[in-house]
Amino acid sequence: KNPIEEQRFLAEPRALVVAPTRELAIQIASDAVKLTACCDLHTVVLVGGEDYQKQTRALDAKPVDIVVATPGRLLDFVSNDNLYLGLIEQLVLDEADRMLDMGFIPQVRQIVARTPRKDCRQTLLFSATFTPEIAELSTRWAMDPIMVEVEPEKVAADAVNQIVYLVTTADKYSLLYQLVSEPEVEKVMVFSNRRDQVRRLADNMYRNGIDCGLLSGEIAQNKRIRTLDDFKSGKLKVLVATDVAGRGLHIDDVTHVINYTLPEEPEDYVHRIGRTGRAGAIGTSISFACEEDSFLLPAIEDKLGQKLDCTHPDESLLEKPPAFSRPSRFREKTAGRPPARGGGLNRRR
Known part of the structure; x- marks a missing residue:
């Protein structure tokens, strides 16, 4: 219900979702694609451990509406001038308490600083726990924040x-x-x-x-x-x-x-x-x-x-399990590939 009438440019998303883990970011992006299937909205996911150039090509395919990203990879794109956050209308910080626990908040601060002022965007912060630190972040990043709390009768599911x-x-x-x-x-x-x-x-x-x-x-x-x-x-x-x-x-x-x-x-x-x-x-x-x-x-x-x-x-x-019947498969430590770096592309700045 809020289409943009003026000309769109590449790599300038309108909505940004930041999640602490790659799996969660990929899942959010998958859900976003399904929910916007009939809305002509373009969603791109940016996570570490995946081909940087492939993600760049996804941004270059057409103007992007929603970016879902983990903090580190998102900063890679922003630092390389491959993504511009100055037109963000909605900023979503998912699992904020988890990002706090994982030490991502300094990176998130850098990301938020690249977006419009808090009175020029809508900010949504989701957290399973509401600690004083989370309350301070919501006050800093949101305009007159309102807390919506869903408190189940029991913490653990009856099922x-x-x-x-x-x-x-x-x-x-x-x-x-x-x-x-x-x-x-x-x-x-x-x-x-x-x-x-x-x-x-x-x-x-x-x-x-x-x-x-x-x-x-x-x-x-x-x-x-x-x-x-x-x-x-x-x-x-x-x-x-x-x-x-x-x-x-x-x-x-x-x-x-x-x-x-x-x-x-x-x-x-x-x-x-x-x-x-x-x-x-x-x-x-x-x-x-x-x-x-x-x-x-x-x-x-x-x-x-x-x-x-x-x-x-x-x-x-x-009782003791039987003797091993297969060779070892997971014993060796598997390391992820270092993320590739992309060069800047011609975009409006």
Whole structure:
């Protein structure tokens, strides 16, 4: 309802969405394309780990209306004069608390400074938690901000059956293997806190004959997209991930979430188990509490406002898995390609 009558130029978006992770940015852009299919609006996604020149060609194809980007790659384009933010009408900062946690706020400040004054644009800031730091950012970047808060009656979904198994560190992998091998466990996400942990878990499960994928920040972007697609389509039964997949991503029909290690932040527990029990379905979250991280349970229970059902697993669930039947697949660390740099193109400035 707000078409531009005057002449349009390349690489001058009207709306900008900034997200903390590549997967979330790609998902937002995909949704934007679907929502604007009949509106003749052009959406471009700019994320690291993807071909810089390919993204430049997308900007050059025709005047862009919506840009969805991660902070680092967005600044690359702005710094190289390949993108102009001076005509932004709507600025959306998604997962602002996550960007704060990940140290992106200095980059976001640079981005906001390139956009029109706050009284000349609409600013929307989305955050799962509303800390004093987030409140300060909203006051700084928005004009007379209004807070809209959606507070569920319960933090965790009623559709998620939450179980905590008290288990020793030595028995954790055996328990994981036996749980994933059960017939009712059809589509499972396994979370751990560190990259080396998820890489080792994915490698062991693959060698034990389980079709699984690995998702963490160290994996090249093209492989991360392919892994997500394979998991969504059902080609992979298990996705082993760090918290990079804990927020924002919408994956249908996840039957189980397993916390191989308890998250250090209670909010991350809520985001992890929120991957299951969606759209009216019943889901199950299973957390392992061992001697190394069981002390994290009280803070999680305080966040949930309820006690968790803690129990010891049956002896049958602690049986040792069979010998490895496949060669190693994920053991080697995979590094992403360094982003290519693009030269400036002729555009209006």
